[in-house]
Structure formats: structure tokens, C-alpha cells
Amino acid sequence: DAGVTQSPTHLIKTRGQQVTLRCSPKSGHDTVSWYQQALGQGPQFIFQYYEEEERQRGNFPDRFSGHQFPNYSSELNVNALLLGDSALYLCASRRYGDRGHDQPQHFGDGTRLSIL
């Protein structure tokens, strides 16, 4: 049973470019959340997708956008990249109907994004 998978594992971009990161949730999961983990920091919540809609959003600018597809996979898009966007981007999945204590989020290994 595959867990949460993310691609690519590493990515190098330059300032001003745009990037798309991808996530496939764990089998049976329908809700995907994205987190940004800057070097030396804990992960910070970006947003959550369920039923192809953004359900909740953290304190991130509109340059960060996402999408969820009918097969529950998700993309994170970041426009006009800044040096400060360099981070590990983690995807987490769960089943929407489960209570918090039934199903803690499962995390992927992340995409390491470096901005030059």
C-alpha cells in the first residue's frame, strides 16, 4: 500500500519563476494538505483541499495556489518565486470523514525547492 508520494524530490528555480509540485495521497484518502518547512523550522500549514476545493488556508500570499483532481491527487503552484520560498514542501493526506483521533495525517517525504 503506497503512502503519500510527492514529485519531484528536488527542484531548483530562479527568482520570478513559477513552480508546480505534485502529490498523490495515500490509498483511500481524499483530503490533501500542504505544508512549507523552512530550514530549521517546523512545518507551516499552507492550505487543504477536499472535493477539489480549497477548504482552509494558512497565512500564505495568493502567489501560493493549488488544485485537486478527481483522483484526489493535488498540485501546489507558486508564482513569482522569492528567495524566501526555498523550503521543503510537505504533502499530507487523510480521509475527510475521519475524526482527528482516528486518522492522523500521513506525510510524504517532501519536495526540496531551492531558489537561486
Place this chain on the structure above:
Amino acid sequence: AQSVTQPDIHITVSEGASLELRCNYSYGATPYLFWYVQSPGQGLQLLLKYFSGDTLVQGIKGFEAEFKRSQSSFNLRKPSVHWSDAAEYFCAVGGDSSASKIIFGSGTRLSIRP
């Protein structure tokens, strides 16, 4: 405001010694508490979780944590550390709703002295 504080940025312990990593939280509703471990270049692995019941919870790899509501704390412990325990440890809090996000502390880096 919802937050998690891990006051120790970096801790070094000798192999075989006991370990305690501190965590304090602030959460308006009933908190669901987690400890995650992250090895270099890896994602997050859940060590243990607390939702209700016995305030001492057991996790994987010999870790345990104790929930103290009066102190808003959820400290992680291990009686005897192994060199393979060297990693970054994150305390986190979330809610019961399916839509709940997880709020992480800034982490404690654990180094093991041979």
C-alpha cells in the same frame, strides 16, 4: 491563539542516557497532540499521539509522552537513547475536525554523544 512551543532548540545526550524533550501548547478546544520525528532529508514520521484517556501514551521506537493539562505540556521521553535516535523532533497540536490543520512547534534537534 493556537501555538506550540518547544523551548529546546538543540539537545545532546549520551547514548544509553535518558531523554526528555519539552513541549507546551496553547489550543482553544480539546487538543489532539502529536510527536513526529524527522531524519535528515526525510518526511515526518508519527511517533505517538494523545487524544484522551490515559495521560501517559506509548509510541514507536520506545518513546512515550505524558499529557499534563494543568501545565499545557506534552513532553516526550525515552529511558535509553540509541545513536539512531539522532533526528529532529516536532511536537504538534490539532483538532478533532476532519478539516483541522496541524500546528507544529519549531522542533528540537537531538544529537547523540557516543
